[in-house]
Amino acid sequence: MGVHQRIVLDFPAGYGFAGIAVALMGRSHPLGIVLASLLFGALQQGGAELAFDIPTITREMVVVIQGLVILFSGALVHLPRPWLQLLLSKRVS
């Protein structure tokens, strides 16, 4: 109602799923969810404007990048843990 002023067929267009990802990336913490949703909003809007300005960048590339962001910052958060541990323990000693 606020954005479109009417109901458009399939208008949520994946918002629900992005919502799941946002909630989980925010570690189910209200503040985290606000931050995560800001990140997603930036990705979506920034992607749309990039696609508008540069014709060779399509909307789907933006989708790919979103997927990669979710993958690396959501599902693979533990990936850099060993290196970080090594780095931090070196600092301490």
Added chain:
Amino acid sequence: MDEFITVILLTLAATLRVATPLILCAMGGLFSERSGIIDVGLEGKMLMAAFFAAATSAVTGSAWLGVAAGIAAAEVMALLHGFACITHRGNQVVSGVAINILAAGLTVVLGTAWFARGGQTPTLETSGQRLLPIFFPNAGDNVLVYAALAAVPLTWWIIERTRFGLRLRAVGEMPLAVDAAGISVAWLRYRAVLLCGLFAGLAGAYLSIAQNASFVRDMTAGQGFIALAAVIFGKWRPFSAFGACLLFGLLDAVAIRMQGVRVPGIGEVPVQLIQALPYLLTMFLLAGFIGRAVAPKAVGVPYEKEH
């Protein structure tokens, strides 16, 4: 009377055609879920497989190479899921969602770059590039339909009757016990995830080179999620999940047949209503009639070895 029988037979054939990708996908999901790995990414795996199957078949002219490429693509996604969820103990739902979004974007980007048709692959020729019906030319009974039918008892046998299946179930219920017995939890779960990729790959290949003649963007249209619903609806058992897939397939086939048909006494039923039926059914039946669906205990929980 003859006409009536023809309609029934046509509807049944359509049911099987629509249900085939669901059955294959559901069997894949079953392996993964029984081992304790939630697989929301079925949809994405299927989409990737559909794209690579159609693309390979269009370029090489061989449907079988297409199927192989489809399976390979789904396996890559499955390994990614496994890498995130098993090796790095990431959140399984997030990883699944990431795979879905990645597949939705990547298939179109690659499709546009390779074929320049707005994400579609070129239309496949009937001979050689597609899997064709074996016995009944009009029923669409290609190899993968029979493979799906064979996959159900096979899945049941593997899960219920083999040593691997026993361990698979154990790792989904209580990974600690499996680890204590000296069996690698990670390797078991990786094998389950790879099996899942195999079936999802077959399902995707079926969509693009058997049921249809090209890859179209977002062609899976939520079927991965329906397969996932079928797994839950069938209480994580192969034959029950198979029944659920057939039910969903039947509803879909009826929905297609009901378009514009006037039901006596009711009038024209909106197609959208029938299309919504599988989801409504899952909700209602799970809520009250079928009884509690008990998931494998360790599903969704990454296993962490105590140090």
